[in-house]
Amino acid sequence: METTKAALVLGATGGVGGSVAAALARHGWQVRGMARDVTSLRNKGQMEWVQGDAMQRADVMRAAEGAAVIVHAVNPPNYMNWDKLVLPMIDNTIAAARAVGARVVLPGTVYNYDPAKTPVVKAGTPQNPTGRKGAIRVALEQRLEQAAPEVQSLILRAGDFFGPGARSSWFAQAMVAPGKPVRRIVNPARGGGHSWAYLPDLAETFALLLDRPERLRPFERVQFEGLYDDTGMRMVDAIRRVCGRKVPVYGFPWWAMRLLAPFASFPREAAEIAPVWQHPMRFDNTRLVELIGSEPRTPLDEAMRATLIEMGCIADTPLPLLRQASA
Known part of the structure; x- marks a missing residue:
């Protein structure tokens, strides 16, 4: 890969990683995806696929050769064993980035904060997790901060995902049943103030930030309002x-x-993050706007329609018909 606009995406088979990889490809990046089994992926997406395991440092080092950016969008399989897998994986990514001179890019989460005490999240907001998963995510970000400026990094934090490809999400796993007509909606919210991120808009934001690396600080935390x-x-x-x-x-x-x-x-994980749905939490995107101008924002109904079509919940009929039906 040509180093100047070459990216390695760890977790490219997932919703966030795959969406970021596609956005980077649209912006002219050479994209390489690493997966444990690439047998069925050779002709999938606009990227080169290499086989490897994010828990194996040698695999990550080899896959990162020639990369200017490493997107760390990988999670433990089935979201299990966080305490044993999350930090070793980021350590491997940091080691690979140090070896090739790449910037680490991380999708940030809300778990780093206590929702009851953090109504607004800014770049410098103190991180005060209340659960096990949040404490691990705080430690992960600390690893990146400690590695700077030798290893540069970008954290883009957002709320809950929805949109095409966002299958491991509260929207697709709780609110609406994939592959079926929408006959009921399950609303996890216990009041107002929840933050959502439309995945294509978030992926586009990643690409816009990485198109202008000279504007980024060696360690950069940015919030996506969504x-x-x-x-x-x-x-x-x-x-x-x-x-x-x-x-x-x-x-x-x-x-x-x-x-x-x-x-x-699942109930254990859900109970741990229940406060996120109870207390308002908004993301302050002031720094993001400084870097890229206005945040990408697909109109909500357009975003929702694309989401439900991709999930197989509604037919891909012309939008005017839907508008007439809802009039």
Whole structure:
């Protein structure tokens, strides 16, 4: 790969990694994706595929040769064993970036903060996690900060994902059932103030930031504002408008997650992040606007329609028909 505009994407088979890889390719980057099994990926996407495991430093070092950017969008398989896998993987990425002179790029999370005490997240907001996963994410970002300026890095933090490709998301796993007509909506929000990120807009933002590396600090934290659902119903209302009917809405069974937390992994993970859905948390994108100008923003109904089409929940009919149906 040519170093000046060459990127290695770890986690390129996932929603965030795949979307960022596609955005970089559109912006003229040479993109290489690493996956544990590339047998079925050789002709998938506008990228070169190499086989490797993010837990194996030699694999990451080899895949990073010639890269100017390493996108660290990899998570433990099935989101298990965070305490054993997350930090070793970022250590391998940092080592590879140091060896080739690349910038590490990380999608940031909300888990680093206590939602009850952090209504607005800025670049310098103190990180005060309340759960195990948040503490690990704080340690991960500290690794990057300590490696600078020798290893430069960019963290772009956003809320919950929705959009084409965002399958491991609260939207696709809780609110709407993939592959089925929308007959009901499960709303996890317990009030207003939840932040959402439309994945194509977030991926485009990554590409815009990396197009102007000279503007970035050696260690840069940037916040993606996305959609701030001030009422707790804006996403629900958008689903209804796009579907053209008043779909019934049910609350998410948070009480059941608390009861089942000792016995199963999903309820345990859900119970840990429940405060994110209870307390308002907004992302201040002042620094992002300084760097790229206005944040990419697809109109909500257009974004929701693309999301539901890709999930197989509605047909890809012309938008005017949907508007007439919802009138």
